[in-house]
Amino acid sequence: QKEVEQNSGPLSVPEGAIASLNCTYSDRVSQSFFWYRQYSGKSPELIMSIYSNGDKEDGRFTAQLNKASQYVSLLIRDSQPSDSATYLCAVRGGGYQKVTFGTGTKLQVIP
Amino acid sequence: GAGVSQTPSNKVTEKGKYVELRCDPISGHTALYWYRQSLGQGPEFLIYFQGTGAADDSGLPNDRFFAVRPEGSVSTLKIQRTERGDSAVYLCASQDSMNTEAFFGQGTRLTVV
Numbered sequence: 001q002k003e004v005e006q007n008s009g010p011l012s013v014p015e016g017a018i019a020s021l022n023c024t025y026s027d028r029v030s031q032s033f034f035w036y037r038q039y040s041g042k043s044p045e046l047i048m049s050i051y052s053n054g055d056k057e058d059g060r061f062t063a064q065l066n067k068a069s070q071y072v073s074l075l076i077r078d079s080q081p082s083d084s085a086t087y088l089c090a091v092r093g094g095g096y097q098k099v100t101f102g103t104g105t106k107l108q109v110i111p
Numbered sequence: 112g113a114g115v116s117q118t119p120s121n122k123v124t125e126k127g128k129y130v131e132l133r134c135d136p137i138s139g140h141t142a143l144y145w146y147r148q149s150l151g152q153g154p155e156f157l158i159y160f161q162g163t164g165a166a167d168d169s170g171l172p173n174d175r176f177f178a179v180r181p182e183g184s185v186s187t188l189k190i191q192r193t194e195r196g197d198s199a200v201y202l203c204a205s206q207d208s209m210n211t212e213a214f215f216g217q218g219t220r221l222t223v224v
Binding site for chain 2: 042043
């Protein structure tokens with residue numbers, strides 16, 4: 001079982017719709033959770049971090065964390081073509097633990 | 112500097128040669144990561160430094176790979192006897208404390224021919 005799992009996609013949504021990206025992780029003691037966006041040929045760029053159960057909103061982005069289910073998600077409201085990218089879920093355990101990435105979900109926003 | 116800097120941005124080397132990839136983290140960041148990313152894959156963990164010491168080197172694929180961070184700032188990833196399968200983008204990231212986000216450099220694209 002991979003430590004961090006994501007559906008590779010592509011996930012296609014029409015412009016203006018809500019895009020929902022999901023991630024599960026295997027290590028129950030994980031404490032920090034991140035979503036990165038990566039455009040083709042570029043390095044990952046942090047867009048959201050979440051550390052406690054519940055929702056965290058930042059503009060059009062909402063991260064959701066459920067530690068009991070070992071599940072973290074990212075919602076993108078009013079999706080724009082510029083949101084088309086690969087979204088990477090990353091997880092960190094407690095203390096001085098490494099950050100582990102999933103393989104990413106490719107999102108395509110159709111104008 | 113303002114961000115994580117990696118040099119060179121591109122490196123082409125012949126099979127069997129030795130290469131060094133450099134990472135200059137954000138000033139004051141104590142944690143530094145090296146990842147490797149192949150096309151269509153997520154970043155694959157290689158090694159993680161806290162200060163000068165390697166806190167976790169479990170991702171280094173074999174003994175041809177080695178990394179150092181002698182003064183707790185700049186890090187060098189060293190690859191001996193390069194193989195074509197080592198071709199990938201090597202990403203460096205730095206972080207300023209245990210629970211904050213990691214910021215990436217622009218990567219070094221290594222091509223072994």
